[in-house]
Amino acid sequence: MSGPQCCSNPPILKPESYGVDNCVEKLGGLNVYVAGSPNSKLAILLISNVFGYRVPNLRKLAENIAAAGFFVLVPDFFYGDPFVYDNNRPLAVWLQDHGTDKGFEDAKSIINALKGKGVSAIGAAGFCWGAKVVTELAKSDFIQAAVLLHPSFVTLDDIQEVKVPIAIQGAEIDDYSPPELVKQFEQILAAKPEVDSFVKIFPKAEHGWTMSYNVEDEEAVKRAEEAHRNTLAWFVKHVK
DSSP: OOSSGGGSSOOOOSHHHHOOSTTEEEETTEEEEEESOTTOSEEEEEEOOTTOTTOHHHHHHHHHHHTTTOEEEEEOTTTTOOOOTTSSOOHHHHHHHSOHHHHHHHHHHHHHHHHHTTOOEEEEEEETHHHHHHHHHTTTTSOSEEEEESOSSOOHHHHHTOOSOEEEEEEEEOSSSOHHHHHHHHHHHHTOTTSOEEEEEEEEEETTTTTSOOTTOHHHHHHHHHHHHHHHHHHHHHOO
């Protein structure tokens, strides 16, 4: 995931694009953007790509999922240090400081904090970098449902170990999870009838398409919104 495709069409991370941070709280030691009622017993974690928790389309998705009755959390797994394409620090170097293993441990801290507040069921969706973290959570009972969107770092062995309902939404044009790999994910899951699954490869979509898309491109918007609807439907079905 150290090539240019992951970094194409980076989001504009200015206050006027992602909104003010008055919806940010501390939970499990991390800053977390929250949406929806904190009294809900059903929570959803949205785990970002390398551009972090201030991506405007990610916060917009959080609000949409919250409208269905979930308490939605978008944690800052990068501690104020998201990847910036033009700061002379290559992605491969940035990743050395922000491994998905640390993200997994941080995610568990947030989940434990949620359970301590009385949350009874949790779902998690991961985008690119975040999909690996969600996959690790899905290998145990940390969460009740998982969604992977244009995943990176996820292996066949990872999918073999998944124990909770999982939806995987891939792109036709993707160096990190090419269609051939996503089809292998699907085959593994088809052989695990005890694990409900949904797999779709979106034609003409490129890696990152659910977050980094041109809002003036009608087809791109349509593809992203379909993936977002699928994500919400999966959580409505399995996070109860």
